[in-house]
Amino acid sequence: MNQxxxxxxxxxxxLADQSPEEPxxxxxxxxxPLHGRGRIDLAGDVMSGRKTLVPDMDLNTxxxxxxxxxxxxxxPLSIIFASLRRRxxxxxxxxxxASRSKRLPSVAVKLSRFPNMELSQMQDLGGxxxxx
Numbered sequence: 718m719n720q721x722x723x724x725x726x727x728x729x730x731x732l733a734d735q736s737p738e739e740p741x742x743x744x745x746x747x748x749x750p751l752h753g754r755g756r757i758d759l760a761g762d763v764m765s766g767r768k769t770l771v772p773d774m775d776l777n778t779x780x781x782x783x784x785x786x787x788x789x790x791x792x793p794l795s796i797i798f799a800s801l802r803r804r805x806x807x808x809x810x811x812x813x814x815a816s817r818s819k820r821l822p823s824v825a826v827k828l829s830r831f832p833n834m835e836l837s838q839m840q841d842l843g844g845x846x847x848x849x
Contacts, residue, residue, distance in 0.1 A: 748788035754837040757786050761836025764821070765828035780821060787818055787842050794818075794843045801847050809849045818843040 752760075762768040763779035798816045805812030819827075819842050828834055 747792040748785065750789040751785050752782050754835075757782060757837045758835040760786075761824075761828050761834075761839075764825040764836075766825075767829070767832065783821055783824060783836060786836065787821070787824070790818070790843050794845060798845045801845055805847050805849070812847060812849045814845065814847045816843065816845045 759774060760779040760782035763771055763774050764783055794816050798814060802814040805814055
């Protein structure tokens with residue numbers, strides 16, 4: 718597991734797991750961010766309507782950049798999901814674990830509601846939760 722990918726308070730919980738379960742499935746590679754934070758934040762400004770006349774950045778380009786940024790969080794989310802699922806099953810066989818990514822229209826609305834928020838700093842592009 719690439720330790721640089723995981724950040725925040727979950728570091729010790731994830732890294733303490735002696736047998737990390739890598740996500741499985743098809744052989745499709747994980748999405749990597751294709752743009753720097755400045756371009757990502759500019760895309761957020763265009764999506765939210767904060768900026769309208771931006772050279773070489775129309776709404777479709779902004780949505781593509783934001784979509785790539787959101788998708789690039791898939792790998793860390795899947796690692797946390799797998800770890801939480803494994804830990805939950807140890808406690809209760811009926812434990813439910815779910816993950817989600819924030820939809821791009823919701824991202825745009827949140828950015829427009831919070832004018833000081835930058836897309837590259839948004840804390841809830843995705844999440845994992847559990848219950849039983």
